Amino acid sequence: MAIVLGKQARWRTFAAHAVMWVFIAITLFPLLAVVSISLRPGNFATGSLIPTEISLEHWQLALGIPYQAADGSLVQPPFPVLTWLWNSIKIATASAFLIVAISTTAAYAFARMKFRFDRQVLNGMLLLQMFPPVLALVAIYAIFETIGTYVPALGIETHAGLVLAYLGGIATHVWTIKGYFETIPVEIEENAKVDGATHWQAFSRVLLPMAIPILMVVFVLAFIGTIIEYPVASILLREEGNLTLAVGSKYFLHDQRFLWGDFAAAAVLSGLPITLVFLLAQRWIVSGLTAGGVKG
Amino acid sequence: MNALSSSLGQGAYSTLPPTLTERLAKWLQWPAAIALMLGALYLVFVIYTTGQAAWAVGLLALFGAGFYVYLSRGGFAWRYLFPGVAGMLVFIAFPLVYTAQIGFTNYSSTHLLSESRVREYLLEQRDAVEDQVLGYSLHASGAEYRLALRAPQDGSPEAAPHWVSPPLALRAGKELRVELAAADAAAPPLNAALPLPELIQHREALAGLVLALPDASAPFRELRYLGLREFGPVKPLWTANADGSLTRALDAAVFKPNRDTGFFESASGEVLQPGFKAFIGVANYARMLVDAEFRGPFLSIFSWTVVFSALTVVFATAIGMLFAVMLNWEGMRFRTTYRTLLFLPYAVPGFISILVFKGLFNQNFGEINAILDALFGVKPAWFADPLLAKTMLLIVNVWLGYPYIMILCSGLLKAIPADLYEASALAGASPFTNFFKITAPLIIKPLAPLLVSAFAFNFNNFVLIALLTDGRPDFLSTKLPAGQTDILVSYTYRIAFKDSGSDFGLAAAISTLIFFLVAALSLINLRLSAKAQK
Numbered sequence: 001m002a003i004v005l006g007k008q009a010r011w012r013t014f015a016a017h018a019v020m021w022v023f024i025a026i027t028l029f030p031l032l033a034v035v036s037i038s039l040r041p042g043n044f045a046t047g048s049l050i051p052t053e054i055s056l057e058h059w060q061l062a063l064g065i066p067y068q069a070a071d072g073s074l075v076q077p078p079f080p081v082l083t084w085l086w087n088s089i090k091i092a093t094a095s096a097f098l099i100v101a102i103s104t105t106a107a108y109a110f111a112r113m114k115f116r117f118d119r120q121v122l123n124g125m126l127l128l129q130m131f132p133p134v135l136a137l138v139a140i141y142a143i144f145e146t147i148g149t150y151v152p153a154l155g156i157e158t159h160a161g162l163v164l165a166y167l168g169g170i171a172t173h174v175w176t177i178k179g180y181f182e183t184i185p186v187e188i189e190e191n192a193k194v195d196g197a198t199h200w201q202a203f204s205r206v207l208l209p210m211a212i213p214i215l216m217v218v219f220v221l222a223f224i225g226t227i228i229e230y231p232v233a234s235i236l237l238r239e240e241g242n243l244t245l246a247v248g249s250k251y252f253l254h255d256q257r258f259l260w261g262d263f264a265a266a267a268v269l270s271g272l273p274i275t276l277v278f279l280l281a282q283r284w285i286v287s288g289l290t291a292g293g294v295k296g
Numbered sequence: 297m298n299a300l301s302s303s304l305g306q307g308a309y310s311t312l313p314p315t316l317t318e319r320l321a322k323w324l325q326w327p328a329a330i331a332l333m334l335g336a337l338y339l340v341f342v343i344y345t346t347g348q349a350a351w352a353v354g355l356l357a358l359f360g361a362g363f364y365v366y367l368s369r370g371g372f373a374w375r376y377l378f379p380g381v382a383g384m385l386v387f388i389a390f391p392l393v394y395t396a397q398i399g400f401t402n403y404s405s406t407h408l409l410s411e412s413r414v415r416e417y418l419l420e421q422r423d424a425v426e427d428q429v430l431g432y433s434l435h436a437s438g439a440e441y442r443l444a445l446r447a448p449q450d451g452s453p454e455a456a457p458h459w460v461s462p463p464l465a466l467r468a469g470k471e472l473r474v475e476l477a478a479a480d481a482a483a484p485p486l487n488a489a490l491p492l493p494e495l496i497q498h499r500e501a502l503a504g505l506v507l508a509l510p511d512a513s514a515p516f517r518e519l520r521y522l523g524l525r526e527f528g529p530v531k532p533l534w535t536a537n538a539d540g541s542l543t544r545a546l547d548a549a550v551f552k553p554n555r556d557t558g559f560f561e562s563a564s565g566e567v568l569q570p571g572f573k574a575f576i577g578v579a580n581y582a583r584m585l586v587d588a589e590f591r592g593p594f595l596s597i598f599s600w601t602v603v604f605s606a607l608t609v610v611f612a613t614a615i616g617m618l619f620a621v622m623l624n625w626e627g628m629r630f631r632t633t634y635r636t637l638l639f640l641p642y643a644v645p646g647f648i649s650i651l652v653f654k655g656l657f658n659q660n661f662g663e664i665n666a667i668l669d670a671l672f673g674v675k676p677a678w679f680a681d682p683l684l685a686k687t688m689l690l691i692v693n694v695w696l697g698y699p700y701i702m703i704l705c706s707g708l709l710k711a712i713p714a715d716l717y718e719a720s721a722l723a724g725a726s727p728f729t730n731f732f733k734i735t736a737p738l739i740i741k742p743l744a745p746l747l748v749s750a751f752a753f754n755f756n757n758f759v760l761i762a763l764l765t766d767g768r769p770d771f772l773s774t775k776l777p778a779g780q781t782d783i784l785v786s787y788t789y790r791i792a793f794k795d796s797g798s799d800f801g802l803a804a805a806i807s808t809l810i811f812f813l814v815a816a817l818s819l820i821n822l823r824l825s826a827k828a829q830k
Contacts, residue, residue, distance in 0.1 A: 009627065012627075012727070013627055013628065016622055016625070016628060017628070017629075019622070020619075020622065020628075020634055023615075023619070023638070024634065024637050024638065027637065027638060027640065027641060027695065028637065028640065030649065030652050030653060030656055030695075031640065031644065031649075031652075033652075033656060033663050034652045034655075037655075037663070101379075102379040102380040102383060103380055105376040105377070105379065105380065106376060106377050106379070106380030106381065108376050109373040109374075109376035109377045110377075113372070113373040113376070114373075115371070115372075115373040115374070118373075121377070121381065125380075125381070125384055127818065128384055128388045128389055128392075129388070130749075130752070130814060130815075130817075130818045130821075131388065131392055131811060131814055132756050133387075133388070133391070134756055134758045134785055134789075135392070135395070135756065135785065135807050135810055135811060135814070136388075136391035136392050136394070136395045136807065137788075137789060137792065137793070137807075138395055138398055138788075138792050138800045138803050138804045138807065139390075139391035139392070139394035139395040139398060139804070140387075140391050141792075141793075142394065142398070142403075142800070143390070143391065143394065146348070146351060149346075150339065150342060150343055151339075164387070165387055166387075167383040167387060168383050168384050168386070168387030168388040169388070170380050170383060170384065171384065174380060199372070203376075224645075227645070228645040228646055228647055230646075230647055230758075230759045230762065230763070231758050231759065231762075231789070234762075235793060245647075246645075246647040249647055249648065249651055250647075250651060250763055252651070253651055253654050253655055258655075258658065258661060260655050260658070260661055263651065263655060264652075264655070267648045267651065267652060270645075270648070271644055271645055271648040271649075274644075274645045275640075275643045275644050275645070278642075278643040278644075279636070279639075279643050282639070282643070
């Protein structure tokens with residue numbers, strides 16, 4: 001813009017930066033505080049926010065290594081954080097794979113085929129997605145209890161059951177992939193079919209390799225979505241060794257047993273990788289946001 | 297899949313001969329399908345025989361649809377759609393419908409089972425026939441064991457037994473019927489009886505035994521395990537009648553199932569535990585409106601839910617939009633860095649940042665109170681005082697939520713043509729005039745539907761409440777525990793899964809109410825988006 005800047009403008013810039021700095025400080029305070037707390041000895045707030053003495057006791061406990069306290073006693077890890085992390089990763093990976101598989105095929109049908117009620121089915125799916133599973137927890141619990149009496153491997157307290165429960169949340173992913181498929185010219189697949197490829201071959205050998213970027217994005221989104229999911233996991237998993245990180249973390253901050261330092265280390269350990277993945281995928285997430293998705 | 301579609305889509309242009317795997321798949325197609333079908337039918341059958349006819353029919357419909365889609369020649373697109381659509385129907389649509397249905401029942405911890413299961417349970421209850429009880433002892437016989445029974449008047453385990461069993465392996469699990477034989481005085485004597493601690497180890501196996509006396513004419517021929525010392529005949533406490541009622545053997549009192557209250561009840565009003573699931577009409581809904589003790593907390597939770605979501609959206613929008621505008625200003629340096637830093641709260645997993653705040657706000661150990669104490673000498677009770685707890689929830693939620701609005705606004709701001717600002721600069725307008733006369737009117741239309749969905753999201757923001765305050769502090773003197781910071785979803789969770797007797801029916805009724813609110817919000821959302829696109 002070719003605008004002549006007055007004398008006021010410099011003050012304005014200065015004020016804007018000042019506001020920015022103050023607000024960024026407020027925003028970052030909790031995140032920086034938790035890193036510092038994880039390095040501070042003991043589980044209680046003792047004075048300074050910048051630790052005067054660095055101790056790795058909480059990190060040791062978070063990694064499952066018993067810690068030798070100053071008085072000689074051996075402190076055992078309070079919770080199996082690494083088991084929880086592994087449970088979370090296992091469940092999220094399996095769910096994300098299955099979600100990508102079934103939303104890709106569904107998106108292919110919506111993007112490339114004509115069938116009766118196609119608009120209605122798609123709109124119905126998007127509409128259903130507006131009702132979060134947290135509203136139907138009672139029913140989900142009852143359903144998995146019933147499933148468990150006949151197929152124990154998929155019942156309450158099983159990871160397979162939880163993965164199954166997550167397979168309903170695909171509508172936004174279908175929408176995202178469908179949008180991407182529609183940017184790929186249909187002629188390429190038609191040529192493949194002329195050369196003798198079947199429908200399935202045209203889909204799996206021609207279209208899918210071209211759509212790998214979006215499949216990876218959806219995988220990351222589904223992965224993060226399930227790894228941070230709390231409500232359904234909290235009713236289907238109850239035993240300590242079975243929990244996911246999202247469900248287990250809250251036990252650190254029980255009123256009668258407030259393990260602030262241990263929690264901080266576990267939080268940084270598990271939160272950092274997820275945050276980094278999220279920031280890397282930010283570009284696509286942001287473009288997906290405007291399509292109507294809300295952070296879950 | 298490969299073989300299925302190749303048998304259909306193979307056109308006249310096919311040049312490649314089918315590969316080995318393709319041929320193999322083609323041969324195995326039907327045997328595999330039939331095996332799957334038999335497995336599915338078996339599962340449906342098992343469910344049906346346990347009396348869950350509705351579940352069996354539902355599952356049969358699902359399997360039927362699946363097999364139809366993949367084995368018939370019609371509905372080609374559905375082969376691609378089926379897994380996704382089935383997933384959504386089973387795990388999103390069905391739970392919604394099922395929740396609504398549960399809302400009309402008394403399903404709760406005292407009414408867990410169906411009527412037929414409760415009847416079965418009661419019919420299994422047995423009582424010992426007092427004067428027919430026999431003492432027993434267990435004797436090792438090689439790797440196996442023999443039971444020796446004697447009448448009470450025979451006294452100690454050393455006395456000669458009346459009846460002995462053949463050697464038994466004694467494995468816990470299924471019921472086992474054993475024919476006893478009269479003790480033979482000429483036979484070699486049994487080994488010494490097992491002492492009590494070893495007997496205890498065989499308790500489960502012994503409990504599964506049904507011993508039959510050799511005398512077929514005895515009135516009580518079958519003996520069951522009664523304890524570590526005794527076997528004896530048992531008689532059922534209840535007998536079933538043709539009309540579904542039960543008669544108590546003790547006094548011939550008849551208990552009829554009362555399908556309004558969900559209990560077996562006698563004419564004199566005696567009630568049997570456990571109760572069964574019963575359809576109770578709109579009683580759960582009536583409770584929200586009529587029951588004064590319940591209505592009070594319910595209405596204040598409802599209004600707090602609305603206030604909470606509305607204020608969150610208002611504050612998050614104000615802050616998010618302010619920073620979006622500032623970051624959009626070209627005179628500002630380091631914009632990318634600022635944007636990334638401000639985006640961070642959105643990137644950190646919610647369950648971690650909420651718990652971090654829970655620790656930071658802790659009254660005694662938290663860093664926030666440490667700072668406030670050093671600066672102003674106050675230590676607010678963030679979790680004990682209702683108003684402070686609500687304020688804290690809003691602070692945390694705005695922290696979590698403003699980056700989302702900021703990103704949305706940034707995207708919308710880019711779409712505003714720059715020449716509008718050039719014109720206003722020529723006219724000498726201030727930044728505030730710019731914002732209120734150009735920016736705000738232009739982005740409010742596309743932003744409105746997104747704000748409505750943000751409102752709907754926060755209306756059901758269960759994770760925040762569950763992890764930060766858990767609804768506390770509680771209202772005093774309510775029949776059902778209810779928290780001052782509970783929102784509707786966390787309240788239903790508490791009713792269903794926490795301290796108050798697991799009243800699934802009531803929780804489901806409240807959830808059904810929320811469905812309608814969410815549906816209404818979605819409708820508004822759609823209207824607003826349609827308007828924005830015009």
